[in-house]
Amino acid sequence: MKLPPTILICEDNFHNAWARAVRYVLRDGMKTTIGDTSELKPIRDACILVELTGNAIRQIEDRELHPQFPFRHIDHYCKGFTREYLSEYIKKPDNERFSYLYFERLAMYENLDQIRLLRERLGIQKDAEVVSNRDQAITWQPRNDLGSASPPCLQRIQIRYLGDGCVDVHLTWRSRDLYTAWQANIVAITDMLNREVIRPNQCRIVKLIDYSDSLHIYKSDKDAELVKPLPVSPQK
Numbered sequence: 001m002k003l004p005p006t007i008l009i010c011e012d013n014f015h016n017a018w019a020r021a022v023r024y025v026l027r028d029g030m031k032t033t034i035g036d037t038s039e040l041k042p043i044r045d046a047c048i049l050v051e052l053t054g055n056a057i058r059q060i061e062d063r064e065l066h067p068q069f070p071f072r073h074i075d076h077y078c079k080g081f082t083r084e085y086l087s088e089y090i091k092k093p094d095n096e097r098f099s100y101l102y103f104e105r106l107a108m109y110e111n112l113d114q115i116r117l118l119r120e121r122l123g124i125q126k127d128a129e130v131v132s133n134r135d136q137a138i139t140w141q142p143r144n145d146l147g148s149a150s151p152p153c154l155q156r157i158q159i160r161y162l163g164d165g166c167v168d169v170h171l172t173w174r175s176r177d178l179y180t181a182w183q184a185n186i187v188a189i190t191d192m193l194n195r196e197v198i199r200p201n202q203c204r205i206v207k208l209i210d211y212s213d214s215l216h217i218y219k220s221d222k223d224a225e226l227v228k229p230l231p232v233s234p235q236k
Helices: 014-028 055-061 074-079 083-089 102-107 114-128 178-201 222-226
Strands: 006-011 030-036 039-053 136-138 154-163 166-173 204-218
Touching (some): 006 014, 014 055, 014 178, 014 204, 055 204, 083 102, 102 114, 114 136, 114 154, 154 178
Parallel strands (some): 006 039, 166 204
Antiparallel strands (some): 030 039, 039 204, 136 154, 154 166
16 A cells, blocks of 8 residues: 655745646655545545745735646635625525635634734734744634535644744645645735735745645646646746
């Protein structure tokens, strides 16, 4: 039996972090099947931690996507992480809602606005000039999610103050579609955190850690095999 690999990727290029992850999963990922008996999904799977720094942060904040990344409606996707969208969404009847909405889980977690609390907590870290590893927001609701056919993929967000107005962001995922979702997820969450938490505290992201328990490519995503890293200027 082939064990699922654990892979570390350190990159200062957002596009090539994605391209490298795609190549590693296709080459080394464990072949398995996820889902349930009603919907079997063959995949290649790996546990992957991606460290993004430098120019990768700028690319994320500018909403840049690798030209071969198949999802292109990034501006519309980012709207799903806004309070305006959420205020309209919660008015919809149950049959028009998704099984979960990330921003709803974060901003309305059992009547608790975790995003506002993160903003307040980052301000406390900055004023005290003390790094805290206690400030996090979660999405998992055991009563609703254990045994659910569609539990949230994003599990946790942690923000730490590093000094001099700099922060690092940690994202933890239960499961993740690498080929069609990875870049869009990071762009939208970073956009939301900058708007709601980080920039109101006059801070900036200098490092992003993205950890996935199961980062996978579906067997049906044949075009993933065509993904290539982008050329990078030697001056960068």
